[in-house]
Amino acid sequence: xxxxxxxxxxxxxxxxxxxxxxxxxxxxxxxxxxxxxxxxxxxxxxxxxxxxxxxxxxxxxxxxxxxxxxxxxxxxxxxxxxxxxxxxxxxxxxxxxxxxxxxxxxxxxxxxxxxxxxxxxxxxxxxxxxxxxxxxxxxxxxxxxxxxxxxxxxxxxxxxxxxxxxxxxxxxxxxxxxxxxxxxxxxxxxxxxxxxxxxxxxxxxxxxxxxxxxxxxxxxxxxxxxxxxxxxxxxxxxxxxxxxxxxxxxxxxxxxxxxxxxxxxxxxxxxxxxxxxxxxxxxxxxxxxxxxxxxxxxxxxxxxxxxxxxxxxxxxxxxxxxxxxxxxxxxxxxxxxxxxxxxxxxxxxxxxxxxxxxxxxxxxxxxxxxxxxxxxxxxxxxxxxxxxxxxxxxxxxxxxxxxxxxxxxxxxxxxxxxxx
Ligand code: HAM
Numbered sequence: 500x501x502x503x504x505x506x507x508x509x510x511x512x513x514x515x516x517x518x519x520x521x522x523x524x525x526x527x528x529x530x531x532x533x534x535x536x537x538x539x540x541x542x543x544x545x546x547x548x549x550x551x552x553x554x555x556x557x558x559x560x561x562x563x564x565x566x567x568x569x570x571x572x573x574x575x576x577x578x579x580x581x582x583x584x585x586x587x588x589x590x591x592x593x594x595x596x597x598x599x600x601x602x603x604x605x606x607x608x609x610x611x612x613x614x615x616x617x618x619x620x621x622x623x624x625x626x627x628x629x630x631x632x633x634x635x636x637x638x639x640x641x642x643x644x645x646x647x648x649x650x651x652x653x654x655x656x657x658x659x660x661x662x663x664x665x666x667x668x669x670x671x672x673x674x675x676x677x678x679x680x681x682x683x684x685x686x687x688x689x690x691x692x693x694x695x696x697x698x699x700x701x702x703x704x705x706x707x708x709x710x711x712x713x714x715x716x717x718x719x720x721x722x723x724x725x726x727x728x729x730x731x732x733x734x735x736x737x738x739x740x741x742x743x744x745x746x747x748x749x750x751x752x753x754x755x756x757x758x759x760x761x762x763x764x765x766x767x768x769x770x771x772x773x774x775x776x777x778x779x780x781x782x783x784x785x786x787x788x789x790x791x792x793x794x795x796x797x798x799x800x801x802x803x804x805x806x807x808x809x810x811x812x813x814x815x816x817x818x819x820x821x822x823x824x825x826x827x828x829x830x831x832x833x834x835x836x837x838x839x840x841x842x843x844x845x846x847x848x849x850x851x852x853x854x855x856x857x858x859x860x861x862x863x864x865x866x867x868x869x870x871x872x873x874x875x876x877x878x879x880x881x882x883x884x885x886x887x888x889x890x891x892x893x894x895x896x897x898x899x900x901x902x903x904x905x906x907x908x909x910x911x912x913x914x915x916x917x918x919x
Contacts, residue, residue: 506612506620513817517808518623520816521652522605525625525802528648532640534601534627539583541607545573551582551786553757555697562610576609579756580626581783581799582790588630589792599637600630605804617774617806625807628799633784635731638762638798639738645766645778645800646744653812654777656769659744662752663732664700665724666760667785673723674699684713703751719750728761735762758783762798768810777810778802821872821913825852826862828878835902836877839887842906848913866892873909877902 503509510518526536545565552559564576577583584602588594593602604626612618627644629637642659649657665673677699681687687695687702691710694701703714724732739746746764754763763781771777780800787795823843827836836852843850851869853862859876866874876888886899889908900908 504620506614506618508619508621514808516819517811517816518804521804521807521811522625524651525603525605525648528644528651529601529603529627532601532644533599534603534629537584537587537602537604538606539577539580539587539604541576541609542574543577543583543586545575547582547586547790548575548578550789551585551756551758552579553698555694555701556755556757558610558755562612564609564611578608578610580604580606580608580624580801581628581756581758582786584626584628584799585630585787585790585792585795585797588795589787589790594630594787594793594795599632601627602630603627615774617771617803617809619805623804624801625804626799626801627780628797630787630795630797633731633782633796635734635762636738638731638735638782639742641780641798641800642735642739642764643742643744645780645802648802649766649768649777649807652807653815654768654807654810655812657777658767659739659746659764660749660752660767661736661739661746661762661764662749663721663724663728663735663761664753664759664763664781665720665728669723669725669728670700670720670760673718673720676718676723677702680717686713698757700753703753704755714751721748721750731761754779754781758786758789760784764800768806770810771806774806776803777806820848820915821909822849822851822869823873823875823909824862824866824869824871825850825875825877826859826866827852828859832877832879832882835882836875839875839877839902839905843909846906846910847915848906848909873912875905 548563549559558578563578565573568574584604588600593600607621607623609621611620614620629641646659664670678695681695681699681702688705688707688710691702691705702710752763752765759781761782761784765776765779767775768777778800780798782798784796787793825836825839827833840850840852853865863874872892874890874892876890881887885902887902887905888897889900890897
């Protein structure tokens with residue numbers, strides 16, 4: 500049997516209902532903050548990611564699905580969306596619109612990582628990007644929106660970690676200080692020995708406990724921030740405090756992508772194990788210029804939807820509108836029931852019946868397996884009297900309802916207005 504690719508999973512019903520619910524909640528929240536959806540290709544030119552994410556990041560160095568297409572172009576399945584959202588904005592002139600350009604994108608990303616709980620090779624992100632302003636209010640708003648959404652989804656035990664990575668004015672000085680500190684220590688892992696030379700910030704992000712222990716006493720970015728960056732950071736924090744949001748400053752939070760400047764943040768959730776970051780993001784004021792565009796400050800975040808689903812309350816997103824099952828016996832009753840199906844669906848309610856001529860007993864058990872809230876029993880006798888038996892499965896209560904009234908009666912029980 501041919502199986503799915505390692506690290507890529509099928510998402511099956513009823514789990515898909517929960518994904519749909521999460522995405523509909525996200526769309527609702529994003530609309531409140533003025534975000535609109537953007538849909539972009541899964542494939543981009545490799546150069547886009549190499550230039551934006553950084554050549555010596557794990558993503559670009561080890562994890563991209565890159566191939567040469569039939570015209571000889573190097574293409575890559577997107578490992579993240581920020582670079583391509585910027586590419587699309589620059590290419591389509593979206594940033595010329597008034598005000599801050601706020602966009603969201605939902606879809607799959609691809610990284611050739613070692614699969615484990617919460618880490619997949621095809622995973623899904625809910626991305627938001629706000630372009631065109633460096634105001635700290637925007638940083639605070641983006642973070643508040645993220646936490647607002649996670650709260651509405653019922654995710655518990657969240658921690659918001661925050662840091663500032665400064666700007667090209669102050670980061671080089673910090674990098675040199677850090678490099679001096681790192682060079683004075685022995686015992687770095689192979690990756691860190693290389694990072695130490697090419698990009699010392701990446702050492703702060705090393706997952707090895709041994710390297711993390713060596714970092715005790717390392718210089719802290721906050722102490723090297725220039726005046727503007729320090730002011731920006733303080734303002735973001737004070738806006739979050741004003742909004743009553745608890746955060747933890749984490750001076751090691753450099754994130755796995757090189758485009759960040761100033762604010763960076765991550766949200767972790769309890770119950771996820773080692774891969775506990777449910778969302779991450781930050782500012783990338785230099786990215787548009789890096790991609791050949793104008794100075795266009797911006798920031799955003801991505802939620803890892805697969806991880807989010809793992810910490811979603813078990814019942815969330817599963818309750819839909821009640822299903823009615825029509826159990827019909829005999830050809831005439833089946834024909835009438837077939838009409839009833841459409842009448843009930845026209846009320847906005849799901850309805851199902853058996854097309855295979857099963858016995859009443861097996862139709863009842865099918866209704867049960869489908870999770871029907873109501874069963875309508877329809878035989879010759881009911882047809883003759885023009886009344887069907889409507890059974891509420893949870894309470895076993897049965898009422899005779901005129902066939903012509905069946906659909907509105909079900910709508911009334913579901914608390915729907917007729918036809919809604
Ligand atoms: P990231 O931290 O690489 O940031 O990914 C964001 C989130 O995607 C992570 O916190 C995690 O929940 C999820 N994620 C990442 N890799 C995997 C994986 N292999 N399996 C499952 N989930 C994963 C970015 O991608 C940035 N583009 C975020 C951003 C947007 N920054 C500014 N705007």
